Amino acid sequence: MADLVIEIRGLKTQFGSLVIHENLDLSVRRGEVVALVGGSGSGKTTLLREIIMLTEPAAGSIRLFDHEVVGASRHEALLLSRRFGMLFQRGALFTSLTIRENVATPLHEHTHLSLKSIDEIADLKIALAGLPANAADKYPAELSGGMIKRAGLARALALDPELLFLDEPSAGLDPVSANALDELIVQLKESLRLTVVLVTHDLDSLWRVTDRVAFLGERRVIGYDSIAKLSRSEHPLIKSYFSGPRGRAAQAAQEQAWNPR
């Protein structure tokens, strides 16, 4: 298993006396789409934040592109941060900047390209994220929820990352926008050869975009497999998660459409 993009070993996370993760292991291969799922409070977003160095774990090791993240120096962290993009749950766009300026910010910060090139690259990323060209000059407050997600995605793609993190990409979107975003993620993953790690509650997305799904519960990963296999797991937590009416509906729809591999 040489080509691991993310490798987590013995991770422990603790806030005060509250232990979120204990002895958590997880690895992600290059080119995979991996979803983190689990009940509320199972630490999905926290795990994501630890991988991208926003939160420091209490113990354990996280290796990103074969570099240790826990205790990394500022300089190492900066170099690593060029290689992944993150879409935050609510977009986290800078409200005082237009969409083009938002996307251009990492480019200004990390490259010495000419201003014209940067604008051109930003416009391309905006188009790649499926936004109309006239969105570039708008401010985040003028965009709909779906467009904000796409703008956030465009900014995450600004530096041509190898690895993309998505925190609940389809939360708060209507089914049409959510579907379109799912398709966009698959398309970008194929064409840009991205590795994608996403946190989601959207069962349809799980079926449509993921290669593997990691189920978080009891402070660790209790199941890590393709969604088709994971949804048949006998573990009580996983079973209750997937066997609700929504889970069954999503499964039925997908099995009809895809005839599981």
Place this chain on the structure above:
Amino acid sequence: MAAAESSLTGTTMASPGYLAPGNHADIHSVRGVMHCKGMWTLEGIEDLEHRLARLHWPQQGDIVLDGAGIVAIDTTGALFLKDIIADLQHQGRDTHLVNLRKEHQELLDLVIERSQAAGQSVEPLIKLSPVATLGRQTWKKVEHAAGFLAFLGETSIALGRVLVWPSRIRWRILFVNIENAGLNAMPIVALLCFLIGMVIAYQGGNQLKYYGANIFIVELVTLTMVRELAPLITAIIVAGRTGSAYTAQIGTMQVTEEVDALRTIGIDPFDILVLPKLLGLLIVLPLLSVLADILSIFGGMVVAYLLLDVSFGEFVKRIPTVVSPFSFLFGIIKAPAFAAVIALVGCYQGFQVRGGADSVGRQTTESVVQAIFLVIVVDALFAIFLGTKGF
């Protein structure tokens, strides 16, 4: 994989030199064929971008670009390659790209397809004439004034409702506001006014001593502080401390749609956000002004005792004989007016917040500047109107 290996091996962030030298994107001419080499990635193309204008192209005939040497390509590199070809064709040169790897070609096709949609609608910046700018600015001010008037109207209606149905007053919120704006402000108001009382006594005392008129320090300190400075300083502290907090709180709630949420639950935001603040400050500011009066006179007494040999007893005994109760009242009566100005401006600016964090900061600044400005204007008006009546 080359991309993955080469990154993070560099030691500096300065981007050229961040890749191993052989890895930069480059174009070499070999027997009339332009060979593209290296990493056509965001990091790899920077150097080439700066050298592109000085690159030598074959003088005649079709240009052949050979893409076989490209190690890795990302969207930025593909965009750059597309631009080079487009530029050449624009100059009337037929350009052919050959031997590009299949996966690189796919990415290039994607970029070509998407970039046609991109960036076509850059709106030209319209430069306004000075007259038009003046007009727009003026109109903005008029709109602001109208907005403030409307806000004042709504507040009055809400206030009227509360007077008719006092049960609508949110007592808990009112008391929380009184605690925050009043009780918690006491130490800073007391300390600053004590210091200002000392400073006034010290500055004036030296002059009085020169004429041997030490005892007049009582008039100097008491009159300036009680009539003017104590209420004014208190109002300015409260404007900076509490007015800004009002704007930031309401502004943030505006951003997170909490204000809209209140409306949908059927709670008038004025009842819960504006009135308790307004009423609280109306109660608190006069009280703080009294505290300021006392502490500033005490500050004067300390200096008078240390510097001018005026004992505490003499000082206190002289106050009622030289300072009429009207002077004291004159100072205190201004406090509710200041309170109204601070609370109304603070809340109004909070409701003016649109968009996000940026706007909260701007309106908070605006709120403090306007509140302090208006407090001083109101103070001047009181001086003119009440002063001429012989108070």
